[in-house]
Amino acid sequence: MRRWRGERDRGQVALEFVGTVPLILLLVAAVWECVLIGYAFSLAGNAADEGARAGAVHGDGACATAAARHIGDAWGMSSVCVGSGDVYKATVTLKIPVLYPGLNFGEITGTGGAAMEREAK
Numbered sequence: 001m002r003r004w005r006g007e008r009d010r011g012q013v014a015l016e017f018v019g020t021v022p023l024i025l026l027l028v029a030a031v032w033e034c035v036l037i038g039y040a041f042s043l044a045g046n047a048a049d050e051g052a053r054a055g056a057v058h059g060d061g062a063c064a065t066a067a068a069r070h071i072g073d074a075w076g077m078s079s080v081c082v083g084s085g086d087v088y089k090a091t092v093t094l095k096i097p098v099l100y101p102g103l104n105f106g107e108i109t110g111t112g113g114a115a116m117e118r119e120a121k
Contacts, residue, residue, distance in 0.1 A: 029099055032099065033098065033099060033105075036096060036097055036098075037096055037105070037108070040075070040094050040096050040108045041108055041110070043070070043071060043075065043094060043110075044092045044093070044094045044108050044109060044110025045110040045111075045112065046070070046110070047067040047068070047069075047070065047071055047077070047079070047090075047092040047094075047110060048067065048079075048090045048091060048092040048110040048111050048112030049090075049110075049112035049114075050066045050067060050069065050070075050112075051063040051064065051066050051067030051079055051081055051090035051092065051112065052081075052088050052089060052090040052112040052113050052114040053066070053112075053114045054066035054067075055081045055083070055088045055090060055114070056083075056088035056114040056115060056116050056117050057117050060081050060082075063079070063081035063088070063090055064079050064081060067079045067081070067090060067092050071092075071094070074097050075094040075095060075097065076094065076095035077092060077093070077094055078092075078093045079091065079092045079093070083116060085116075086115060086116050087113045087114070087115060087116065088113065088114050088115075088116050089111065089112070089113045090111070090112050090113070091109060091110070091111050091112075092109070092110045092111075092112075093107050093108070093109045093110075094107060094108050094109075094110075095107050096108060
């Protein structure tokens with residue numbers, strides 16, 4: 001009895017797929033980490049801008065509150081708000097969350113400024 005050639009290759013595609021699954025998952029994790037880093041830049045800049053705007057009008061307490069309004073606890077946010085002449089500056093620092101807990105990718109800093117304005121009383 002003669003076998004045709006295709007029977008020897010039975011299961012080859014499944015074996016190749018199982019072999020590439022770890023590489024695919026590693027690539028997905030790397031892309032996700034890049035997305036988190038980009039999102040952290042966006043969040044830090046936006047939080048600093050919002051904090052600077054609120055601080056320019058209402059003072060230091062409003063700056064920290066406005067900067068933290070849209071930032072979750074996972075980002076480990078810290079902010080520094082200070083008036084400097086006619087410009088109110090806010091600096092927001094975020095820790096980059098990582099999929100693997102033992103790794104540390106550092107921090108990202110965003111800065112913002114707004115012209116000083118005080119509410120009329």
